[in-house]
Amino acid sequence: MPAIPPTKPYRIGRSKTGLGLFATKPIKKGTKIIRYFGPLLDSKKADEDAIENKYLFELDKRWTIDGSIRENVARYINHSCKPNAESDVKPRKKKIFIRAIKDIEPGEEINYDYGTDYFKAYLKPIGCKCEACEKKRAKKKAEARADRVLQKAKDERKAKKKAEKLTKDTARDPAKDKAKQRSKAKASTKAGGDAQARGKAKSRRPVPTVGKRVKTRSTVKTLTSRAKAA
Numbered sequence: 001m002p003a004i005p006p007t008k009p010y011r012i013g014r015s016k017t018g019l020g021l022f023a024t025k026p027i028k029k030g031t032k033i034i035r036y037f038g039p040l041l042d043s044k045k046a047d048e049d050a051i052e053n054k055y056l057f058e059l060d061k062r063w064t065i066d067g068s069i070r071e072n073v074a075r076y077i078n079h080s081c082k083p084n085a086e087s088d089v090k091p092r093k094k095k096i097f098i099r100a101i102k103d104i105e106p107g108e109e110i111n112y113d114y115g116t117d118y119f120k121a122y123l124k125p126i127g128c129k130c131e132a133c134e135k136k137r138a139k140k141k142a143e144a145r146a147d148r149v150l151q152k153a154k155d156e157r158k159a160k161k162k163a164e165k166l167t168k169d170t171a172r173d174p175a176k177d178k179a180k181q182r183s184k185a186k187a188s189t190k191a192g193g194d195a196q197a198r199g200k201a202k203s204r205r206p207v208p209t210v211g212k213r214v215k216t217r218s219t220v221k222t223l224t225s226r227a228k229a230a
């Protein structure tokens with residue numbers, strides 16, 4: 001990584017998408033932050049026109065700056081769809097500066113909009129990872145989640161209402177109710193009858209036996225005691 005003098009208001013640091021340029025001091029809106037520089041490529045020269053990399057910056061139809069050189073610290077600045085800086089292109093001077101378009105606080109990443117051509121060629125296919133786009137994606141996700149929760153609650157309310165209505169309908173309709181009771185009674189009579197028959201078969205024997213024996217004894221006893229008394 002190229003060394004940056006401590007007098008500069010920025011440093012290279014880790015960003016979400018790799019490396020980025022971060023403010024180390026407050027940068028006032030309108031300040032020239034850094035120059036974007038590199039060899040000038042002339043599109044009229046076939047061999048220079050053939051050069052291709054992600055750091056080419058077009059000055060005009062003829063001239064392009066190849067910013068891929070190591071010394072060009074400005075190449076670390078990432079793209080943002082909602083940037084705090086912009087590229088100030090001066091074709092006549094063949095120079096590009098990155099200028100703050102907002103007050104930038106220390107620690108903030110410095111960004112500028114790379115432009116439609118770059119966006120379409122490199123960012124759109126993989127999805128832009130800038131903070132603005134990430135926020136938009138997160139918001140959409142949260143909205144979809146909220147929608148799902150709302151729909152679930154709606155479905156549950158509907159199901160509950162349906163169940164309540166069913167219960168009420170049964171209670172309110174006497175004909176239906178009576179028919180139900182009748183069929184219930186039939187079913188229980190049949191089941192109860194079977195149960196009773198089974199119960200009788202089991203209890204028939206012991207009950208009379210016990211009754212008979214007790215009655216006989218007590219009768220005898222009573223008779224005996226009466227006889228004694230007499």
Ligand SMILES: [Zn+2]
Binds near residue numbers: 080129130
């Ligand atoms: Zn974006």
